[in-house]
Amino acid sequence: MHQKIFNAIENLIYKGMLANPITLKNYFENEKDDINIPEYLVKITKFSTSSRQAIEYSKIIYDMFVRRELIKISENTIDTAKLNDLNISGQNIIENSERLLFDLAEKGSFNSSLVKFDEALKFTIEMASNAYKNEEGIVGVPTGLTDLDDRLGGLHKSDLIIIAGRPSMGKTALATNIAFHAAKKLQEKGKKSSIAFFSLEMSSEQLSTRILSEQSKIKSNDIRRGRISDEQFDKFIETSKNISELPLYIDETPAISIAAVSNRARRIKRLFGLDMVVVDYIQLMSGTTFNKDNRVQEISQITQGLKAIAKELSVPVLALSQLSRQV
Structure with missing residues (x-):
């Protein structure tokens, strides 16, 4: 009975009418039912409280x-x-x-x-004000690539940016450099925030070796094989000390699901603050559905999930994508 009354209230409101004991009484008057709803309405109205x-x-x-x-x-x-x-x-x-x-x-x-237009305008004015005050004209997360930052103004909140390319084209190297530069800028500004790097292909050791190699100007292959001089080794150690406190967090979980990325990104934001998420790379991720037969649908779900993370956490998400060698 209560379900019927509630449905009637919904129908009346949907039609733009008032839902009160009188309109409901008229609604049910012609209905033939063993239960006398109009009479029941009178009864419950006696026990009703103020709106x-x-x-x-x-x-x-x-x-x-x-x-x-x-x-x-x-x-x-x-x-x-x-x-x-x-x-x-x-x-x-x-x-x-x-x-x-x-x-x-x-x-x-x-x-x-649900944001009222005047609130959205406030965000726009704030963004324009930050850009005006910033001599570099960068309001988003800086990539460290001058031409790209000039064109984009940095990587912006809620954006999903996909870097796609064939294998061995330098996608990971580019993403690592962007993440490193963004973390370095955070440290320089003294901002309490961080960069999250989800590395599905490389281990944290491999990534840190890449960064150290780039910053110390020593070939990573020489570092791994120990083919460096005493002077280079001292430079290597000094560089590692200088960048060891960077607010860069690496998650090296293989075949991580979009749900896990979402949960961990939220956790990082809650604990350390979060300015950007990097994912390397989409094709190595797993979806949240149990239907693994349709990989195209699963990739689509992962991409939608990454965009949802960008909007929900209000950070840019930089995701790498592997293209076929034939492309």
């Missing part, structure tokens, strides 16, 4: 909903943890629970994604 408290009551209802959902998530986490499923690791369970909890926290936050 002034409606917002407070709605908060109580929503809070109870959140609590019920929390119980469901907790029970699901416990049940999954008890399963002896070798395909689901403890880390997978944590990340799935984090995702469900975050989705629950985001429910009811409709107003946060």
Whole structure:
């Protein structure tokens, strides 16, 4: 019965009419039913309270909903943890629970994604003001590449930037240099923030070797084989000391899912602040669906997920993409 009444209220409001005991009575008057809804409406109206408290009551209802959902998530986490499923690791369970909890926290936050035009204008004016005050004219995250920064003004918040190329074209080297330069700028400004680098192809050791090689001007191959002089070794150590405190975090998890990237990026932002996310590279990521047959659909889902991260965390996401050698 309550469901019928609620549906009637929805229909009346949708038609632009008032939903009150009188309009509802007319709505149900011609309905032939064993339950006398008009009579029931009169009865519940006697026990109704003032609409002034409606917002407070709605908060109580929503809070109870959140609590019920929390119980469901907790029970699901416990049940999954008890399963002896070798395909689901403890880390997978944590990340799935984090995702469900975050989705629950985001429910009811409709107003946060609905921005009035005058508010949007304030953001635009603030951006223009920052650009005006900045002598370099860079309002986004600087790449360290002068021509690119002149043309783009840096990498901007909420943007998904994809660098695509065939194998061995220098995509990782470019992304590493951009991430390093961005982290260095943060350090120079004394800004409490960081750069997150999700490296699915290379280990953190390989990436740090690349950066050290670039900064010390010593070939990485010589570093790995120990073919360096005493002077070069001293320079190598000195360079490592100078850049060791850079706010650059490397996640080297192989075949990481888009859900895991999202969860970890949120965590980094919460703990250290976040200015940019780098992903190397898209084709080595896994989607969140269990249907692995359609790889094209999975890549599309991953790309959508990366764009969602950029918008949600208000940071640029720089993602590398591997093209076929025939392209």
